[in-house]
Amino acid sequence: MSIQVRIPTPLRRFTSGSEQVGASGATVGSVVDDLERQFPGIKEKLCDEKGEVRRFVNLYLNGDDIRFLSNLDTAVKEGDELSIVPAIAGG
Amino acid sequence: MSYVTGLRCRECGAEYSREPLHVCEQCFGPLEVRYNYDEIRAVMSRELIESRPRNVWRYRELLPIEGEPKVGPHSGFTPLVKADRLAAVLGVKELYVKDDSVNHPTFSYKDRVVSVAISAAIEFGFETVSCASTGNLANSVSAHAARAGLNCYIFIPDDLEQGKVIGSAIYGPRTVAIRGNYDDVNRLCSEIADKYRWAFVNINIRPYYTEGAKTYGFEIAEQLGWTFPQHVIVPTAGGTILPKVAKAFWEMKKVGLVDGPLPKIYSAQAGGCAPVINALHRGSDLIAPVKPNTIAKSIAIGNPADGFYVLRAVRDSGGWGEAVTDEEIVAGIQLLARTEGIFTEPAGGTTVAVTKKLIELGRIPRNESIVISVTGNGYKTLEAVTASCAKPHHISARLSEFDALYAELNPPAAKAAS
Numbered sequence: 001m002s003i004q005v006r007i008p009t010p011l012r013r014f015t016s017g018s019e020q021v022g023a024s025g026a027t028v029g030s031v032v033d034d035l036e037r038q039f040p041g042i043k044e045k046l047c048d049e050k051g052e053v054r055r056f057v058n059l060y061l062n063g064d065d066i067r068f069l070s071n072l073d074t075a076v077k078e079g080d081e082l083s084i085v086p087a088i089a090g091g
Numbered sequence: 092m093s094y095v096t097g098l099r100c101r102e103c104g105a106e107y108s109r110e111p112l113h114v115c116e117q118c119f120g121p122l123e124v125r126y127n128y129d130e131i132r133a134v135m136s137r138e139l140i141e142s143r144p145r146n147v148w149r150y151r152e153l154l155p156i157e158g159e160p161k162v163g164p165h166s167g168f169t170p171l172v173k174a175d176r177l178a179a180v181l182g183v184k185e186l187y188v189k190d191d192s193v194n195h196p197t198f199s200y201k202d203r204v205v206s207v208a209i210s211a212a213i214e215f216g217f218e219t220v221s222c223a224s225t226g227n228l229a230n231s232v233s234a235h236a237a238r239a240g241l242n243c244y245i246f247i248p249d250d251l252e253q254g255k256v257i258g259s260a261i262y263g264p265r266t267v268a269i270r271g272n273y274d275d276v277n278r279l280c281s282e283i284a285d286k287y288r289w290a291f292v293n294i295n296i297r298p299y300y301t302e303g304a305k306t307y308g309f310e311i312a313e314q315l316g317w318t319f320p321q322h323v324i325v326p327t328a329g330g331t332i333l334p335k336v337a338k339a340f341w342e343m344k345k346v347g348l349v350d351g352p353l354p355k356i357y358s359a360q361a362g363g364c365a366p367v368i369n370a371l372h373r374g375s376d377l378i379a380p381v382k383p384n385t386i387a388k389s390i391a392i393g394n395p396a397d398g399f400y401v402l403r404a405v406r407d408s409g410g411w412g413e414a415v416t417d418e419e420i421v422a423g424i425q426l427l428a429r430t431e432g433i434f435t436e437p438a439g440g441t442t443v444a445v446t447k448k449l450i451e452l453g454r455i456p457r458n459e460s461i462v463i464s465v466t467g468n469g470y471k472t473l474e475a476v477t478a479s480c481a482k483p484h485h486i487s488a489r490l491s492e493f494d495a496l497y498a499e500l501n502p503p504a505a506k507a508a509s
Contacts, residue, residue, distance in 0.1 A: 063278075067380050
């Protein structure tokens with residue numbers, strides 16, 4: 001499945017400044033792996049050694065936090081949008 | 092004069108200079124302002140602080156600005172109310188309420204963090220300030236932006252209490268209401284902050300913003316006579332204030348202003364949105380986000396960015412945390428209003444109700460000093476208490492009708508006793 005991925009500012013140095021890139025995979029996890037293939041080094045910023053999403057990273061598939069879905073196993077369909085957002089709060 | 096040495100990642104320790112950055116480029120962790128405490132210790136004293144105006148800038152050496160404060164000349168130094176009637180009801184010896192419901196200019200603790208954030212934003216050269224807000228923050232940012240002559244954009248969830256919406260709009264910002272909850276608003280704002288280069292006080296200015304929360308703690312200790320209380324209960328939303336109140340007490344000790352054991356800190360959340368309390372009770376470090384469902388909208392943050400730091404501050408201090416139902420929250424608001432004449436909003440009701448629960452559970456001893464943190468004003472959230480307030484008695488303008496009403500309300504047995 002090919003989808004669009006929104007890249008936050010701190011990660012744009014991996015994507016040559018692009019704020020939106022295409023990627024493919026059947027699940028969010030495989031999309032992350034595809035991002036790593038295209039932009040080596042990016043996965044380490046998103047996931048820890050165990051392959052789990054880092055505490056301060058939020059991944060949203062079509063606006064839904066993947067932790068409310070199936071985490072990295074969440075299925076992805078054609079045309080979906082994955083947003084990578086650093087954790088922020090307060091207000 | 093600034094004693095800031097830079098920013099440091101709270102997770103991996105990477106260091107940065109003093110800039111409008113909020114996220115570590117190595118690990119996405121949050122950045123925190125670092126100070127030279129030795130230099131601060133050499134200049135800060137009780138006498139110096141006491142000589143200054145009664146506002147947040149009283150403790151300016153421990154705040155991250157370089158020059159003169161730009162906003163907030165009347166923010167902070169809110170009353171620390173000795174709550175004897177509430178203490179009697181709760182069955183405790185020594186109880187205080189730190190009352191930010193009367194903070195200036197927008198009646199919530201947010202005026203502290205916004206004063207610092209906007210002063211820093213002006214120093215960084217920003218001309219537009221903004222925030223993602225459940226209401227109190229938007230009120231505060233709009234008001235301070237108006238006074239400073241800055242452009243302002245406010246982002247809110249579209250189901251916010253009317254008092255809070257008008258309470259920002261009146262100052263003249265552009266208000267954008269998002270179809271979604273607060274976490275949706277936050278996510279969008281993170282993307283907007285990236286793209287538009289505005290000073291989002293709780294996003295790219297966040298490390299400076301959060302430092303303002305320390306003033307809540309500094310004042311508690313100063314107002315108790317340069318003494319630490321033994322127990323402090325703090326509401327937890329995104330997780331900003333509790334860790335910074337803990338840091339404030341720690342810093343006062345570090346720079347030689349107050350001595351003695353640091354307080355135990357307790358987190359208060361609403362049962363309908365208690366991701367931090369859930370993790371605390373599970374004995375876990377991992378906070379699972381929740382979908383909020385509570386009347387306590389100002390603390391309805393299902394994905395608290397600083398939740399981990401709340402857990403650590405609570406555990407390190409030997410404190411605890413509890414969650415309470417919406418009914419208990421309303422009862423908490425009423426109890427505080429009826430015993431001490433302080434009208435707080437659901438976040439404050441949550442804190443009162445959780446304090447009661449912690450005392451009843453034996454977590455907080457009855458003979459030690461306790462401070463309840465009130466962070467907002469009930470006049471902004473009338474909807475929350477409307478159903479539970481006693482309705483007025485209606486009569487015509489006739490003395491005889493009043494006499495009859497009075498007799499009905501004060502039956503003979505009670506009259507004889509009084």
